[in-house]
Amino acid sequence: MLLRLITFLWICGYTCLSYAQDPGMQLLSKDQIFHGRNPAMPLPKNYAIGLPEGSGRLYNEAGSLDDWWLTTADGKRSVSLQNIWQTLDRKQYRSEAGWVIRSLYFGKKFKRFQLGVYHTFQGDLDFKYPKDLVGLLGYGNYGFLQQEPLAKTQALDIRPEISITVYEAIGLEGGFFINDRLSVGAGVQYLAGLYNFTSDVKVLEVDIRDPLTLKANEDWTLHTADLVDQFSIDSLVLDTDRRALGTHPGIAFNAGVSYSVPAFQLGIQVRDLGSIQWKGISYSRKAATNYSGVLIDDFLDVNQNVFNQISDTLRAIANVTRSAQKYTSALTGKIILDGQYHISDHWSVGGSWYYNKNNVRSFWMLSGGIVFKPFPILQVGSQLSYDVHQSFNIGVMGALRLGFLNMYLSVDQVTALFQPASIDRLSARAGISILWGK
Amino acid sequence: MIKMIRRWWMCALLPIAACNTQDITIDQTGAEWALPLIQGQIKPSELILKVATEAQLLIQADGTLIIRYTGDVLQKTKKEIFTPLPGSFPIPMIDTNNQITLPVVNNVIIKKATLTNGNYFFNYAHNRQEAIRLELFVPEMKLNTNILRHLIDVPYLGTPVVGNTSKFSFNDIIMIPVNNKISLNYKARTLSGEAFKMSSVFFIFDQIDFSYIEGFFGQNTYDLKKDSLEIDLYDGFVQGGIYIDDPRIILSVTSSFGFPTKAVINTFDLQTKDNNIIPFKSKLLDEGLFFNYPKINEIGQSKTTTFVFNKDNSNVRDVFNAQAKRVIYDIDALSNPLLIADSTHFVTEDGKFTIAVTVDLPLRGRITQYPATQIFEADASKLSSLESGFLLLETTNGMPITANAQFYLYNGSGALIDSIFVTPQVIFKAAPTDANGVATVAAFNTLKIPVPGPKINAWSATRQIRVETVFNTPADKNIIQISNKDILTLRMGFVGKFKS
Numbered sequence: 001m002l003l004r005l006i007t008f009l010w011i012c013g014y015t016c017l018s019y020a021q022d023p024g025m026q027l028l029s030k031d032q033i034f035h036g037r038n039p040a041m042p043l044p045k046n047y048a049i050g051l052p053e054g055s056g057r058l059y060n061e062a063g064s065l066d067d068w069w070l071t072t073a074d075g076k077r078s079v080s081l082q083n084i085w086q087t088l089d090r091k092q093y094r095s096e097a098g099w100v101i102r103s104l105y106f107g108k109k110f111k112r113f114q115l116g117v118y119h120t121f122q123g124d125l126d127f128k129y130p131k132d133l134v135g136l137l138g139y140g141n142y143g144f145l146q147q148e149p150l151a152k153t154q155a156l157d158i159r160p161e162i163s164i165t166v167y168e169a170i171g172l173e174g175g176f177f178i179n180d181r182l183s184v185g186a187g188v189q190y191l192a193g194l195y196n197f198t199s200d201v202k203v204l205e206v207d208i209r210d211p212l213t214l215k216a217n218e219d220w221t222l223h224t225a226d227l228v229d230q231f232s233i234d235s236l237v238l239d240t241d242r243r244a245l246g247t248h249p250g251i252a253f254n255a256g257v258s259y260s261v262p263a264f265q266l267g268i269q270v271r272d273l274g275s276i277q278w279k280g281i282s283y284s285r286k287a288a289t290n291y292s293g294v295l296i297d298d299f300l301d302v303n304q305n306v307f308n309q310i311s312d313t314l315r316a317i318a319n320v321t322r323s324a325q326k327y328t329s330a331l332t333g334k335i336i337l338d339g340q341y342h343i344s345d346h347w348s349v350g351g352s353w354y355y356n357k358n359n360v361r362s363f364w365m366l367s368g369g370i371v372f373k374p375f376p377i378l379q380v381g382s383q384l385s386y387d388v389h390q391s392f393n394i395g396v397m398g399a400l401r402l403g404f405l406n407m408y409l410s411v412d413q414v415t416a417l418f419q420p421a422s423i424d425r426l427s428a429r430a431g432i433s434i435l436w437g438k
Numbered sequence: 439m440i441k442m443i444r445r446w447w448m449c450a451l452l453p454i455a456a457c458n459t460q461d462i463t464i465d466q467t468g469a470e471w472a473l474p475l476i477q478g479q480i481k482p483s484e485l486i487l488k489v490a491t492e493a494q495l496l497i498q499a500d501g502t503l504i505i506r507y508t509g510d511v512l513q514k515t516k517k518e519i520f521t522p523l524p525g526s527f528p529i530p531m532i533d534t535n536n537q538i539t540l541p542v543v544n545n546v547i548i549k550k551a552t553l554t555n556g557n558y559f560f561n562y563a564h565n566r567q568e569a570i571r572l573e574l575f576v577p578e579m580k581l582n583t584n585i586l587r588h589l590i591d592v593p594y595l596g597t598p599v600v601g602n603t604s605k606f607s608f609n610d611i612i613m614i615p616v617n618n619k620i621s622l623n624y625k626a627r628t629l630s631g632e633a634f635k636m637s638s639v640f641f642i643f644d645q646i647d648f649s650y651i652e653g654f655f656g657q658n659t660y661d662l663k664k665d666s667l668e669i670d671l672y673d674g675f676v677q678g679g680i681y682i683d684d685p686r687i688i689l690s691v692t693s694s695f696g697f698p699t700k701a702v703i704n705t706f707d708l709q710t711k712d713n714n715i716i717p718f719k720s721k722l723l724d725e726g727l728f729f730n731y732p733k734i735n736e737i738g739q740s741k742t743t744t745f746v747f748n749k750d751n752s753n754v755r756d757v758f759n760a761q762a763k764r765v766i767y768d769i770d771a772l773s774n775p776l777l778i779a780d781s782t783h784f785v786t787e788d789g790k791f792t793i794a795v796t797v798d799l800p801l802r803g804r805i806t807q808y809p810a811t812q813i814f815e816a817d818a819s820k821l822s823s824l825e826s827g828f829l830l831l832e833t834t835n836g837m838p839i840t841a842n843a844q845f846y847l848y849n850g851s852g853a854l855i856d857s858i859f860v861t862p863q864v865i866f867k868a869a870p871t872d873a874n875g876v877a878t879v880a881a882f883n884t885l886k887i888p889v890p891g892p893k894i895n896a897w898s899a900t901r902q903i904r905v906e907t908v909f910n911t912p913a914d915k916n917i918i919q920i921s922n923k924d925i926l927t928l929r930m931g932f933v934g935k936f937k938s
Contacts, residue, residue, distance in 0.1 A: 078465040140469035142933045211472035212832060212929045292929055296478030308817065310475055 024383045024397050024410045025055075025429050026338040026352040027369050030265060031379065032399050032408050033433050035102040035120060036336070038267040039173040039185030040258035043109040043116075046437025050105025050118065053431025059096040059363075059389060062134075063087055064424045081138025085147075088131040095127040096363070098332065098356075102431065107173075109437075114175045116187075121168045121194075124332050128161040141208040155207035155217070162199040164227065165329055167276055168192050168245075173254065185269075186255045193248025193276040195227035196329055214291040223327050225280030250276030252331050264341040272331040282325040291317050332356045346373050348381075364388045365427070367412070369397075377401045385412050391425060404436040467935065472830070474931040482837055483922050486801070489810055492670045501921035502800065507765075509667035509795040514660050514771065516695070516789040519544070522647035528561060528640035529622065536622045540615055540646075545656025548615055549782060552650040553579075553608035558643035562592070563600040564626065564636045569593045571627050572636070574603070578620040580612045598637075608646065649787040652734070655697040655774050660791065664705065664768035667795055672711050672761040681803040683917055685758040687718070687747040687765065688796045691729045694740040695791065697783035700775035701727035705768035711761040718765075720752035728775065729791075734784060758799070767795055801920040802875070805839060808909040818847075818900035826891035827934010835866040836880040836924035839909050845887075848902040855896055858887055866926060868912045875918035880925075889934060 025034050029041060033048045035055060062084055071077050100122045107116035132151075135144050136158060145151050173187030200221045207215035222228070225248055252274025258267045294313050333356060340350030351368035369383030380398040387393070395412035411417060412427040483495050483503060496504040523541050530536075542548055560574055572590040579586035590603050613620065626636045671680065693699060706718040722745055730741035749755040771791055774781070835841075843865045845858040863885060869877035889897070911918050 080465045080468070082465075082468050138469060140471035140935070142472035143468065143470035208472075211933060212474045212477070212830065212931045214474055291474060292477035293474040293931060294476050296476055296480060296928055311820070 024352075024367060024369060024381075024385070024395050024412055024427070025408065026267075026336065027340060027348070027350045027371050027381055027383065028379060028397060028399050028408060028410070029267070029338065030260075030340065031401075032406060033105065033107065033435065034408065034429065034431055035100050035105070035118065036271065036334075038256040038258050038269040038336070038338070039116070039187045039254055040175050040183045040256040040269070041185070041260070041265075041267055042175065042177060042183060042258070043107050043114050043435075045435040046109045047435065048105065048107035048109075048116070049434040050102055050107075051432040051434065052104075053102040053429065053433075054099065055102075055427075055429035055431075056099035057097065057363075057427040059094065059425040061094045061389065061424070064422050066419075066422045081134055085131065085135040085138050088134060090131050092128050092130055093134075095125075095129075097123075097125040099123050105433070112177050114177075114185075116171075116173045118171045118173075119168065120171070121166070123166040124163070125165075126161070126163045130158055130160075132156040133158040133160055136206065136208070141206070142211050145208050145211060151208055153209075155205045155215070157205050159201045159204045160199065161201065162197060162222075163329075164195065164197040165193070165276070165331070166195040166227075167248075167250070168194060169252070171254075175258075181259055181261055183258045183260075184256070185258070187253065189252040189254070189272075189274065191250030191252055191274065191276050191331075192245045193225060193250060193278055196223070196225040196248070196276070196278050196280060197227045198223045198327075198329060212292055214289055216287075216289045218289070219286045221282055221284035223278070223280055223282050223325060225278035228281070228283070248276055248278045248280075250274055250331075262342070264339065266339045268337050269335070271334045271336065273333050275328045275330045277326065277328050279326055280324075282323050282327075283320045284323075285318075285320050289317060340371075347371070348373070362388070367395075369395075371397075383412065385427075387425070389425065393425065395427075401435075404434050406433045406435055407431070408433075467825070470827070470933060470935055472931055472933045474929065475829075476928065476930045478928060480926040480928065481922050482801070482920050482924055482926075485810070485926075489673075489808075490671045492668055496798075497922045501923040502802070503920055503922055505671065505799040505801065507667055507669050507797040507799075509765070509767075510665055511792050511794045512662045512665060512769075513790050513792040514662055516785050516787060519658075519660055519695075520546075520648060520651065520785060522555065522645040524645050525556075525558075525643035528642045531560075531622050531624055531639040531641060534624055534626075534635065537619050538622060540618045540620065542618050544658045546651065547618055547654040547656075548613070548648075548651055549653040550650075551613045551615075551648045551652065553611045553613055553646060554649040554787070555647040556608040556643055556645045557605045558608060558641065559605045560588070560590075560603045560624075561601075561638070561640040561642060562590075562603070562636055563598065563638045564592075564634070565598065566628060566634060567594060567597060569629055570599075570634075571629065572639075573625040573627075574639075575623050576620055577623070578613060578615050580614070581610065586611060608643070648785075650737075650784065652782060652784045654781060655783050655785075657775070657777055658773045659702060660699075660771040660773065662768075662770055662791070662793060664766075665795075666709075666767070667765040667797060669763050669765070669797060671799065672763060679759065679761065680805050680808055681759050682755070682799045682801075683803040684749050684800055685754050686798040686800075687752070687754050688798060689727065689745040689747070689769075690742060690794045690796070691727075691744075691771075692740050692742040692792045693729050693731045693790075694738075695773075695783075695785055695789045696732050696734060696737065697773050697785070698731055698775060698778075699729045699771045699773050699791070701729070702770040702772050703727075703768075704770060705766055707766045708757040708760075708762045709764040709766060710757075711763045714760070715766075716753075716757045716760065716762075718747070718752065718754070718757065720747045720754075722747060722751055726775070729771070731783075734782065737784060737786060758797075765795060765797060769793055803917060804911040804915065805909050806911070810907045810909065812905045812907075814903045814905070816900055816903045818898050818903075821889075821894050821898040821900075823937055824889060824894055824932070825935035825937050826894065827889045827932055829887035829889060830931050830933045831865065831883075831885040831887060832929045833866050833883045833885075834880040834925075834927045835883070836869050836877055836926065837866075837920055838868050838871045838875065838877045838915060838918040838924075839866070839911055839920070840864060840868045841866040841907050841909050843905055843907040846904040846906065847897055847900040848904065849899045850901040852902070855900060856893065862906070862908065863887075865907065868915075869924065871915060871918055875915060876921070877919075877924050880927075889932070 029037050031044050033050055100120050103119045105118040139147050169189040169191050171187055171189040175183050175185035177183045203219040205217040252272050254271045256269030294310055335355045338352040340348055342348045348371040353366050355364040365385050365387040367383050367385035369381050371381035373379045383395045385393045393412045394414050397410035399408040409430045413423050416423050416426050490505050494506040570592050575587040622641050624639050627633050708716050730743045732739040732741050747754050842862040844862040847855040849855050867881040867883040869881045871877050
């Protein structure tokens with residue numbers, strides 16, 4: 001059951017890969033519209049329609065899929081937790097993913113101000129886990145006892161931290177041009193929460209020294225809204241049915257300032273400052289378990305099915321308290337600073353600083369790049385970024401304008417374009433827009 | 439519009455996620471899980487009571503165990519032996535002084551008795567045409583230390599003069615007959631004092647009962663019903679045996695009758711499991727079983743006599759170890775067996791004999807192929823989620839007995855699917871013992887019961903598991919002692935891989 005949950009979390013991360021894009025688009029922000037663009041920055045044209053766009057971020061501290069693959073005799077590939085465990089150190093590891101799918105944007109620039117409305121789907125997934133949790137799931141308690149010397153001498157701390165939020169947003173943004181150079185902008189989003197799953201694990205220790213005794217010390221609570229339908233020791237049923245819009249309402253705000261002259265531009269914006277109120281369910285358990293099986297006295301006297309009795313007993317000792325709960329989760333708030341200097345009509349350099357934070361982790365990325373515009377219809381560029389995970393990444397970006405139709409793409413890891421399974425982190429974006437007017 | 443867009447995006451997103459979920463799977467084939475299934479301690483007493491369901495189990499202070507089978511308590515009460523004398527017809531008092539013999543049976547000569555539970559009255563007739571006074575008295579009966587006497591004034595109301603006295607109770611009347619004879623006397627006088635003889639006087643009673651009899655008790659045989667005592671210890675036996683080193687049959691007689699008695703053994707046999715009847719023999723039987731009894735100065739007490747037939751004074755060990763299943767006995771009691779002349783004994787209202795037969799089997803001996811079978815309902819369809827593995831069984835055994843087991847799997851139709859082992863395996867190893875056969879330290883044993891992958895499908899059709907266990911003492915131990923302190927502990931779990 002837990003394995004299914006872990007699988008789900010990992011898969012969520014790699015599912016996002018399909019839509020992965022990056023904040024390097026800030027270097028194209030003068031001529032392109034994209035989700036996350038500074039609301040204060042004037043639109044490049046009087047009319048703007050943003051068509052589907054996907055952007056995302058992925059980070060897996062424990063390595064890449066290439067490190068984990070296990071190819072079976074019949075050629076099928078699967079992720080080997082045992083392979084992962086062998087590469088890990090004794091510490092907490094992170095898997096993170098965030099994505100935004102813009103379905104539609106419409107913007108209109110007027111003389112002194114501009115307005116825009118949009119609709120998006122957004123999601124964040126953060127998962128922290130210790131090495132022993134991977135080992136336990138990969139080898140099983142009996143197999144792990146043979147592998148991990150520490151498991152023979154002490155209880156194992158396998159506390160994970162999990163946060164998943166999926167929501168859709170309908171946003172309204174406006175910008176006011178104070179003068180030709182300075183503008184300010186702000187936006188508000190009505191949020192409709194879709195799924196949430198947040199853990200609060202104070203204690204989760206297992207002692208596997210005796211294979212004939214289940215020994216655990218637990219103090220945890222899982223808050224979930226619509227993602228988990230049933231949770232018990234032998235059952236995890238995910239609920240992906242949609243709920244009515246507004247079941248889990250929320251609100252968030254954006255704001256930005258932009259300073260722009262022909263030679264350069266500067267911008268700062270804060271985004272997604274808000275929260276969602278979830279009408280959800282809490283599953284909690286606070287117990288010390290020491291279970292060695294059905295008592296033989298009951299076993300010898302029992303008339304009912306032996307296997308049912310064992311599973312009933314297991315359920316009884318591992319009971320999880322379920323209660324309805326309303327709770328609030330904050331969005332992953334972001335701060336983006338960006339600047340760009342236009343060396344000539346063809347060359348520009350710039351940089352950005354990106355920061356976000358939620359209840360599991362904070363993340364920052366510093367990037368600098370160059371953009372080459374050989375023709376008015378084409379922009380290409382490259383960027384070098386450095387992030388909180390102490391990783392340098394080389395990315396590329398580009399935009400193509402065919403009349404009023406614009407297409408853009410940005411990836412912060414070039415390797416991702418060729419060997420997606422070999423990377424352990426990625427930010428990327430791709431989208432289409434229509435721009436016309438002055 | 440927005441609703442349509444939301445639907446469109448969700449439809450696009452979910453298949454992609456689903457596609458990736460199928461493409462990227464977590465490999466679980468290498469994970470070996472251990473899941474505890476059963477655990478606990480079993481005391482020898484719990485095991486024994488499962489096979490000897492008809493028995494009591496006595497746990498001695500030192501932990502040693504005795505299986506006890508107890509027969510019905512047979513008893514003979516005073517009411518059964520000395521039934522009330524019925525007053526079936528009136529006793530005529532032909533003369534003024536009449537001697538009558540008490541209708542006492544059972545070779546008893548009453549020297550003193552206390553009457554109870556009866557009533558009497560007199561019928562009279564005379565032909566005097568005047569009022570008279572009738573005096574009725576029994577010199578051998580006393581009430582409150584006085585001779586039993588009744589004065590009846592009979593008025594004259596016309597001839598003929600016929601009548602009955604009131605009814606009188608026998609309660610608390612003490613009777614002291616002479617050679618079982620008492621006198622019934624009367625005197626009839628007119629009011630002027632003239633004595634005369636009544637036309638007729640009759641003594642009429644409903645019954646004469648005694649709450650106490652003191653006297654001479656001759657030889658009488660008091661019949662107690664034939665009975666048997668069932669032993670179920672060997673019921674499960676097909677082969678092999680259990681050898682009890684010192685089985686005992688205990689005959690316990692309690693008497694509150696105040697006269698000597700001796701057992702009259704009509705039948706005392708043991709029936710074996712194969713229905714052979716073996717006579718029980720003992721030198722105690724040859725010597726005669728005399729029962730203790732309360733003496734005349736111990737009225738109200740009970741005296742118990744216990745006869746223990748053991749391997750030293752009887753053939754009980756031989757007959758029991760031939761797998762006895764029944765003790766059959768028919769024992770009567772003979773009073774005054776030595777026929778002591780002119781002896782004086784007693785019987786009280788509450789007097790009785792009780793005879794109880796018990797069989798004690800101290801658990802010291804040896805066991806050969808002693809079987810125990812347990813059937814469990816078990817819907818094993820959940821086995822189909824297993825890839826392969828084994829059941830890990832850890833036991834500690836404080837008893838100096840090994841247990842080998844085989845597990846048979848049956849489907850819903852009761853047909854045998856398979857057995858877990860090719861041959862029965864040791865589940866419990868015997869604990870080592872000292873020279874007296876007493877366990878010194880518990881023996882530990884680990885057993886892996888295979889759950890092979892290719893068999894799981896077939897085994898998952900199991901709906902019933904029959905566990906056949908056979909107990910044996912080690913071949914090098916002639917006699918071992920089983921104590922309730924010799925605890926068995928058992929832990930079993932599944933270790934293996936689950937299907938992904």
